[in-house]
Amino acid sequence: MGLQVNNLKAGYAGHVVIDDLSFSVPNGQIVALVGLNGAGKSTTLKQVIGQGRLLGGSISLDGRDLTSQPFEYKQLLAYIPEQPILYDELTLAEHLHLMLEAHGQDDKTHWSRVEELLSMFRLNGKEHWLPIHFSKGMKQKVMLVAAFAVDSQLLVIDEPFLGLDVLAQKQLIALMKEKAQNGTAVLLTTHLLDQAKQYVDSFLLLEEGRVSFAGSAEELAQSKNKTNDSLDDLFS
Numbered sequence: 001m002g003l004q005v006n007n008l009k010a011g012y013a014g015h016v017v018i019d020d021l022s023f024s025v026p027n028g029q030i031v032a033l034v035g036l037n038g039a040g041k042s043t044t045l046k047q048v049i050g051q052g053r054l055l056g057g058s059i060s061l062d063g064r065d066l067t068s069q070p071f072e073y074k075q076l077l078a079y080i081p082e083q084p085i086l087y088d089e090l091t092l093a094e095h096l097h098l099m100l101e102a103h104g105q106d107d108k109t110h111w112s113r114v115e116e117l118l119s120m121f122r123l124n125g126k127e128h129w130l131p132i133h134f135s136k137g138m139k140q141k142v143m144l145v146a147a148f149a150v151d152s153q154l155l156v157i158d159e160p161f162l163g164l165d166v167l168a169q170k171q172l173i174a175l176m177k178e179k180a181q182n183g184t185a186v187l188l189t190t191h192l193l194d195q196a197k198q199y200v201d202s203f204l205l206l207e208e209g210r211v212s213f214a215g216s217a218e219e220l221a222q223s224k225n226k227t228n229d230s231l232d233d234l235f236s
């Protein structure tokens, strides 16, 4: 089933930004929300993760409705924000234990996965470090380890590659593909369209709070009279 967004209406202080937005992200698919600055991508993601007030419409994940079953819905999702959100007083290991607990997942069975991810992102041996000791990119990697360590039905990522080195970007693409192969629905926003062609199943183009296009990279290019090898020039 995956994520279903139906007739979503959302905004800020009486100002409607998203109106009548509908889309779905089936289990096992990677979908990218793309569009120019201010198109409403982050606002849409905020609604999908259950932050922000829903002015209309409905959102459900594998049949769990966000409004009527918020706890059941949120336990199924993992979220990687654009800016890392870490608690100053918690160590790296404490953040990861907390994440597993919040998702109701057994620490013992998941810790070997955590160790694998820490080593992949070269954070092993730093489990006792506090956020103040980490660089910007390392903080982002902590968010990645936390999100990929939990079993989730939906993975939501806002601008996944910001601040990551080239090696970490490749690892992140491989991890997203692996998650999707295991049946997770993946929804992300990105401005790096040519890179996204490597791993995205379909694109949703947002313009002024509405989906103006949904389809593959080739179809997206055609819809804007561009060639598939220059998606980064889509809006020029």
Ligand SMILES: Nc1ncnc2c1ncn2[C@@H]1O[C@H](COP(=O)(O)OP(=O)(O)OP(=O)(O)O)[C@@H](O)[C@H]1O
Residues within 6 Å of the ligand: 012, 017, 035, 036, 037, 038, 039, 040, 041, 042, 043, 044
């Ligand atoms: N906290 C806020 N309060 C008021 N208006 C906001 C707020 N956040 C975003 N907006 C407005 O909502 C609209 C959509 O913004 P949003 O951040 O969703 O766009 P975006 O597509 O994610 O842009 P970007 O590519 O720059 O990240 C914009 O007009 C923006 O000014």
